[in-house]
Amino acid sequence: MSVVVALDAGTTGVRALAVGEDGLIKGWAYREFTQYFPQPGWVEHDAEEIWTSMCAVLAELAPTLTEPVAAIGITDQRETVVAWDRRTGEPRHRAIVWQDRRTADYCAELEADGHLPMVRNRTGLGLDPYFSGSKMQWLLNHGGVEADEHLAFGTIDTWLMWKLSDGEIFATEPSNASRTLLFDIRHLSWSEELCALFGVPMSSLPEVRPSSGRFGVTADSTALGAGVPISGVAGDQQAALFGQACFEPGMTKNTYGTGSFLLMNVGSDCPEPVDGLLTTVAWTLGEHQPATYAYEGSIFVTGAAIQWLRDGLGIISEAAEIGPLAASVDDTGDVFVVPAFAGLGSPWWDPYARGTIVGITRGTGRAELARAVVESMAYQVRGVVDAMSAASGQPLAELRVDGGASVMDLLLTLQADQLGVPVTRPVMQETTALGAAYLAGLAEGVWESLDDVTNAWAADVCVEPGTDRAEPDRLYGRWLKAVERSKGWAD
Numbered sequence: 001m002s003v004v005v006a007l008d009a010g011t012t013g014v015r016a017l018a019v020g021e022d023g024l025i026k027g028w029a030y031r032e033f034t035q036y037f038p039q040p041g042w043v044e045h046d047a048e049e050i051w052t053s054m055c056a057v058l059a060e061l062a063p064t065l066t067e068p069v070a071a072i073g074i075t076d077q078r079e080t081v082v083a084w085d086r087r088t089g090e091p092r093h094r095a096i097v098w099q100d101r102r103t104a105d106y107c108a109e110l111e112a113d114g115h116l117p118m119v120r121n122r123t124g125l126g127l128d129p130y131f132s133g134s135k136m137q138w139l140l141n142h143g144g145v146e147a148d149e150h151l152a153f154g155t156i157d158t159w160l161m162w163k164l165s166d167g168e169i170f171a172t173e174p175s176n177a178s179r180t181l182l183f184d185i186r187h188l189s190w191s192e193e194l195c196a197l198f199g200v201p202m203s204s205l206p207e208v209r210p211s212s213g214r215f216g217v218t219a220d221s222t223a224l225g226a227g228v229p230i231s232g233v234a235g236d237q238q239a240a241l242f243g244q245a246c247f248e249p250g251m252t253k254n255t256y257g258t259g260s261f262l263l264m265n266v267g268s269d270c271p272e273p274v275d276g277l278l279t280t281v282a283w284t285l286g287e288h289q290p291a292t293y294a295y296e297g298s299i300f301v302t303g304a305a306i307q308w309l310r311d312g313l314g315i316i317s318e319a320a321e322i323g324p325l326a327a328s329v330d331d332t333g334d335v336f337v338v339p340a341f342a343g344l345g346s347p348w349w350d351p352y353a354r355g356t357i358v359g360i361t362r363g364t365g366r367a368e369l370a371r372a373v374v375e376s377m378a379y380q381v382r383g384v385v386d387a388m389s390a391a392s393g394q395p396l397a398e399l400r401v402d403g404g405a406s407v408m409d410l411l412l413t414l415q416a417d418q419l420g421v422p423v424t425r426p427v428m429q430e431t432t433a434l435g436a437a438y439l440a441g442l443a444e445g446v447w448e449s450l451d452d453v454t455n456a457w458a459a460d461v462c463v464e465p466g467t468d469r470a471e472p473d474r475l476y477g478r479w480l481k482a483v484e485r486s487k488g489w490a491d
Contacts, residue, residue: 002070004441005061005224006433007054009076009156010236011097011258014050016057017430018065019437021446023456025430026067029060036094041101041342041490044094047082050156051163058223069224071444072164073232073436075239076156078179081135083145084159086152089167093143095156096135099258099300099342103134104351110134115197122184122191124270124279126349130298133181133198140199151204155179157233158206164230166219173211174281174291175238183208185281186270188291211238211283212439232439237261238282239435241294244400244426245457247450252388252396254381255432256403256411258307259345260299262384264392268292274391276347277384283439295391297346297384301355302377303405305339309373315366323408326371335359336482337372344486347387356486377405378414379479385419399423402431409461416465417472427460 003018003026013032020026031053036044079098084091096102107127110116116127125131136153139145154162155176161169177183177190182200184191188208195202209215211234220226234242237255241263244253249267254260263282268290271279282294306322309315316322336358338344343351357372381399389395398421405411406425416423428434441447466472 002068002446003065004071004073004437004446005069006073006075006437007160008236008433008436009050009054009074009160011077011099014054014057015433016054016061017433017437018061019434020067023428023434025428027061027064029057031057039102043097043099045080045097047084047091047095047159050095051160054160055223062223069228070446071229071231071440072218072224073438073440074157074160074230075234075236075432075436076160076176078155078176078235078237079130079132080156081132081139082154082156082159083136083139084152086150086167086170089162092145092151093139096139098130100135101129101342101351103129103138104343106137107134107351110197119181119194120273122194123178123181124185124273125179125181126278128349129351130345131179131181133194133200136200137198147201147204149203151201152206153200153204154206161215161230161233164218164222165216166221168219169216169230170206171209171215172206173209173233174284175211175235176233177208178281179235185279185293188281188284210286210289212285212443213287214443229444230440231443232436232441234283234436234439236432237263237296238280238294239439240402240432241265241282241435242438243431243433243435244402245454246400247454250392250394250397251400253400253402253431256302256377256401256405258304260302260377260381260403262297262381262388263294264388266293266295266392271295274387276349276387277391278346285442295388297388299380299384300342300345301339302380303403304341305337305373305376306405308341309370315370319404322370322374323410325367326374327410329367329371332368332372332375333359333361333364334478335364335368335372336479337369337376338479338482338486339373339376340486344483346384348483348487350487352488352490353486354489356482358482358485374408374411375414375475376479377411378418379476381415382418382476396421401425402429409463412461412463416463418476420465420469422462422464424459424462427458
């Protein structure tokens with residue numbers, strides 16, 4: 001018997017989890033790291049702090065393991081960019097986080113100059129500051145990062161593999177690469193045309209390898225010791241799709257995290273771009289295997305709105321209080337929250353939208369505002385699901401959910417009512433880490449096939465929608481009016 005260690009590098013913290021051959025969590029450790037907000041709309045991380053935090057959780061987990069470690073899988077916060085020096089391994093600037101909006105004007109200029117059709121066709125993405133390419137351009141042109149032969153650009157997966165191997169691994173894989181605006185998702189390679197557009201030297205980019213396969217091994221400086229294979233890597237949302245066993249076209253999951261991210265498996269044929277949605281690589285399983293693609297809807301703020309209620313307004317003292325408080329009232333009293341704190345993502349893609357609360361009266365209290373925040377999660381997900389169903393030509397049959405807020409039964413009920421389909425929460429909710437572990441374990445023979453992963457997945461709660469469609473539709477229509485008021489607020 002053995003375990004696979006999954007390293008989950010999220011937006012606000014890192015965790016290390018040991019996953020047994022039975023798909024159960026055998027141990028874990030977690031640590032938060034610092035969030036930096038140097039200007040309104042700017043979000044940064046200290047890449048060295050991410051690494052030292054990961055070392056700390058590995059050091060906490062390692063002594064608890066009673067079985068050998070067969071492999072390491074990595075999952076990460078995708079579009080966040082690190083620039084470092086390959087000679088020293090030192091970052092050249094703080095990491096620019098996926099939530100950061102500093103390049104909104106630059107992206108608008110590229111669109112005004114007519115580059116969007118080519119970018120959409122090559123990458124499946126839009127010209128939005130969410131993605132990595134414009135962040136790299138900013139670092140080179142405004143962040144003091146020099147484009148010399150020692151420059152390394154990477155998403156967090158690349159940074160962690162570099163550090164785990166003492167600089168021996170400089171690589172990424174297609175699910176992360178496909179979020180950079182520099183990667184051709186049909187040819188599965190970096191695009192010279194796109195790199196030239198953003199002014200990013202191709203020599204600074206990592207090698208792209210399959211999501212499941214050996215990248216290299218750890219150095220002896222890690223808490224797990226030398227020689228442990230690093231064999232599975234995926235961006236956090238693609239890893240969650242894999243961990244939810246969504247292996248057939250049409251299967252869909254949503255992760256309620258800092259933001260919410262819906263992915264629908266659309267098979268091995270790369271679909272044409274669809275307005276309001278992203279087309280992304282879900283994973284590649286080994287050399288010479290076809291890629292699996294997904295439609296994605298990216299919602300920038302869901303769980304972060306709960307953090308705002310806690311840290312910004314002091315309405316709750318712990319995130320766990322949100323569910324009972326929201327459920328203490330039957331409705332919001334016609335209050336609607338649009339949590340566009342970092343602009344609006346899918347299906348609107350408005351970087352200039354800002355957070356909006358409408359319908360406040362003298363009778364509005366803590367509970368009504370809390371419920372309006374929870375309802376906003378369900379409304380945002382519905383907007384993306386409606387767009388996905390239209391693009392794929394098939395209605396949604398079930399939504400599999402995970403992430404911190406999925407523990408709220410109220411949210412699952414609201415979501416099922418809004419979508420009109422069952423919403424299912426699995427027994428093992430650490431689906432992001434599980435996906436990374438499964439990708440690594442498949443490469444090293446811990447699991448033999450996708451059937452083993454499917455058999456390990458089990459439902460915990462399945463919430464059926466109510467029979468009344470009129471009231472959910474009415475409330476969603478009211479919320480869409482609030483969305484219109486949030487659009488284009490920032491200059």
